[in-house]
Amino acid sequence: MQPRVFVYLLLLCLLLPTFAGAVPNKPIVGKIKLHGRSKALRSIHSRSIEERSVLQEREVENVFVRPIQPINIKPSFPVDTAVQNSFPQLPMAAPIVSFDGMGNTDNGSARVTPPDTNGDVGPNHYVQMVNTRIQVFNKMGIPLTEPALLSDLFKSSSDPGMDACKDNDDGDPIVLYDPIADRWLLSQFVYGFPSHECIAISQTGDPTGAYFLYDFLNPDPLKLFGDYPKLAVWPDAYYLTVNSFAPLNFDSVGIFALNRMQMINGSNSVDFQYFKLPNQFGVLPADLDGSSLPPAGAPEYFATYDADEFGAGHQDGIQLFSLQIDFATPANTQFVDMGVIPSAAFDPNLCAFAPCIRQKGTTQKLDSLAQMTMQRLQYRNFGTYEALVVSHTVDANGSDQAGVRYYELRRALPAGAFFINEQATFSPDSDSRWMGSAAMDKDGDIAIGYSVSSSTSYPAIRYAARLSTDPPDQLTRGEITISDSSSSQIGSSRWGDYSSLVVDPKDDCTFWYTTEYYSGLRVPFFNIDWKTRIASFRFGLSVSPSELPFAINGRPYHSLLNASGGDGPFTFEIAAGKLPNGLHLIDGAITGTPNDINGFFPVIVHVKGSDSSCTGSGDRKYNFRLGCIYCDDFESSALSGWSILRPSWTVVNGTLQGKTIRKATIIANPAFAIGCSLCTIETDMKSTGGTGNRLWVLGWYASRGNTIELMMKQESGRWILKQRIGGIVVRKVAVPKQIIAGQNYHVTLSFDGNDFTVLIDGSPLLTMTKFPGSSPAGTVGFQVRGTTGTFGSILVY
Incomplete structure (x- = not known):
């Protein structure tokens, strides 16, 4: 992995010639050799990138220098005519599942930034990739593989060659699910001149299984480095785009068509065709979603954004290209410039593409990557029309506040022209929103996931959405938080460099989003300790x-x-x-x-x-x-280190309806109470065993909608340990104070409602039980054990 090349222009570059009409007419044609077959991914164990005696943090190679820079002076008034500056007013569903993906700690002693978080979903799995790892989960968030290096997947092959892919994990990973063939594609680049693209294709629909392995060397005669690679599924090919750099300057956008059927079948020789686009940047290939394939023989589409800030001949809009591939007769292949589809005005010149996203509690600003069109360009065929969905980051208010601009482009089938059907810049308050990813479900409903941050808030993960029938040019539902960070990133401006919103092929309705965030805990010696989150959500019942x-x-x-x-x-x-x-x-x-x-x-x-x-x-x-019905895994005698000051639980307020709470021994049917209005029961205990005793509190259940509160109180005041609403118990609740020998304590259970059961398992001797194991200095731990709504039962897990 190479150190990052920090390249930001202090002066605006001279305008390069515009691209209009200048399309390449002949592809470079070649073959990719199959270099091996891997072992099953589930057999690959996690290990550090490299063993180091000195802890290091490293940044993935980044040369995001747009060849055409904004030359216009920033106006003194907002230029975005599609900005949405108010919050959605309609509800949106909360996440269905939400769990942590991989984090920088999975990279061992060699930290990496940024994570380049992305993932895709299949019928039964979610696969996430980050720099430099891959991991497979089931749809409940349970890991099915270790967070493995992609290079180790290549190393698992006994076939010779592929040294670049076996020995390097340089970054910019992409994972794709191919819904046509039920296969998975994994990739990352190897930095160099020329660079390699390491591509693995699953041999079955199981992403934890074995893969066909391909080492694709950049074929350009100038020996270029292909940065920011993006891949997409299309019926006739896997399409790859890169920003191509010579050692000292940007060269072109590289567009590659890789013979999909040959790669799926593990062919020893795979056809590819390659085009060069000068004076373009950040071009994305269209990635197929849905059960309806493009019309037979339809070309692949590509998109990037254009802007009038780039000078004469440019306009605000989406630049489209198409590629009709013919592997059998390359001379018949046609690459077409489809022109710029005009959009509502926007300003891409966010801080001259320099870091400017503010965070709470630090002067460290983050990259917006406003120069890039953001992953993915999603394609859908609706029968009478086809649609493309994409997003990028803009200056939402003319004062360097980032907002997410999204688009839905449509074309009537069979012969219509593309136009922008839906667009808006989402910026409902003074926070910056960036690093977006947009997608559409089978009904044409759109959702966008993104990061949010400001000088008064840590970077958070959120989403907003709209139904196809909602009022146009706005996100009408949300905004929903997936995860809040509890700290900011320091030590690097790199954030992203992309995120991923995809749609579940099983129902074609459920969105899955992944990106990075930060927790408040930092590993010593490391400032860059990102985590990632994976969440699903959808419209519906x-x-x-x-x-x-x-x-x-x-x-x-x-x-x-x-x-x-x-x-x-x-x-x-x-x-x-x-x-x-x-x-x-x-x-x-x-x-x-x-x-x-x-x-x-x-x-x-x-x-x-x-x-x-x-x-x-x-x-x-x-x-x-x-x-279980009865689980005798707690003490049935007096507690060591504790004395009971009152012989039984006492009702101190409220009226019990039907039953009283009484002293009892451990039996299968302990005392219970049914129905209570603002009831509180309590007992007193005294610590005689010294500082640091830990206890279990056992035995209650509240039905949904009612409140139960566990409190521990000392003479100077009470501590509320945990309060939950209805039918749920908590585990390992920490008391935020030190237990002192000789001090009296109340343990109180409060509840309110007419439909609950409280199981007081005998006397306090039996309700309070000693926690096994040693106690950390200065802490007391409570483990709350739940019960069922069935009288006389104790739940143990």
Whole structure:
């Protein structure tokens, strides 16, 4: 991996000649040799990039110098005529699943920046790539492989050659799911003049399996370095675009067509064709989504943005190209300049393409990459028309505030011309929004994921969206936060350099987004410790309840599901994960008698209504909990280090309805209370064993909509340990104070509602139990054990 080449223009470059009409007429033709077959990715173990005696942070090679720089003086008034400066007013669904992907700690002792976060989704898997790793997850977020180096996948082959791909992980990874063939494509470059593009094609639809391995050396006679590679799936080829650099200057955009069928079949010799586009930059290939393929023989499309700030002959809009490939007769291949599709005015000159995204608590500013058209250029065929969706970052207010400009381009089939059907710059407040990625579901509904930051907020991950039937030229739904950072990035301006929003091919409705964020915890000696988040979301029906009651092994169980927001009748199914053995989802109810191991069973429930559109179905994730009838894994005698000041729990306010709370021994049917209005029960305990004792608190359940609060109180005041709303328990709750020997403490349980069960498992001797293991100095840990709504049952996991 090469140190970053910091290249930012202090003076504006001379305008290069405009590109209009100057298209290449002959491709460079060649062959890519199959260099081997890998072992299964699931067998590749994670390791550090390299062993180092001195900890280092490194930046991926970056030479993002746009050949045509803005030459106009920035105006003193906003120039964006499509800016949306208000928040959406319609609701948008929260994420279905949201989990951490890979982080910089996975790179071991050699930190890398930026992450270049991207991913794609298949019928059963989500695959994420970052600099310098790849990892496969199931759709519940459970890792199925270790975060492996792509070079180790190449090293797993016993075939000779491919030394560049076996020995280097230089960055700019791309992962693609090919929905036509049910295959996966993984790639990254190797820096050099010429550069290599290392490409792996899965041999089956299982991304954890084995791959065909290709080492593609840049074929240009000038021995160019292909930076910022982007790949796309099209029926006749995998298309690759790069920004090509000579050692001292930008040269051109490289456009490659790689014979897709030959690569899928593991051919020993793969045809490619190569075109050079001078005076363009950041060109993206169109990536196919959906079950409807492009019309037979349709050319591949490419896009980048143009702007009048680049000088005479330029205008604000989207520059399109098409490539009709013919591998059998390369002379018939046609590359066409389709011209610029005019857009609403915008200003791309965000801080002259220098870092200017502000963060909280630091003077370190982040790169906006406003010079780039952002990953992906998504393609869909709707039968009567075809559509392209793309985004880039602009100056939203004329004062260097970043906003995300998005577009939907349409063309009537079979012979219409492209026009911009939908566009807006999303900038609803004074925060900067950038690093966007846009996509469209099967109904033409658009969503955009992006980063948000300002001098008063840490970088966050959010999304906003619109239905195809909503008012035009605006994001009408959201804005929804996937993850807030709890710190800012320092030590580097690099952020991104791209993110990824894709659509699940299984339903063609669910969006999956991944990008980077920061937590408040930093590894010593490292300033750059990014993390990544992966989340899915969609339009559609709501599934309730928000949480399911516990189940008990060997006890009959029945819990109803409901759907709202659309027309029935509704059908429910398990879309991912599995219920415990013995339980089934039948006619909208989870029912049966479970017989499985205790623990959590994450599942995604999918509901369908009478409407076949994306808004006529929906999903909800549940962490289903299964316990046992009676689990004697706690002490049944007096606690070592604690004395009981009151012999039993006492009702200190409220009226119990039907039952009292009493002292008891450990039995299968402990005391319970049904129905209470603002009730509080408490006991007193005294620490006699010295500083640092830790305890368990066992035994309550509240149904949905009610509140339970656990408190621990000392003489100088109370500490609220945890409060949750309805039907859920928490684990390992830390008391933010030091327990002092000889000090009296109250342990209080408060609850309010008419539909709950509180299990006080005997006397305080039995309710408070010693936590096993040593206690960290100055802390007390509480582990809260939940129960079920069935009287006399204790849930243990």
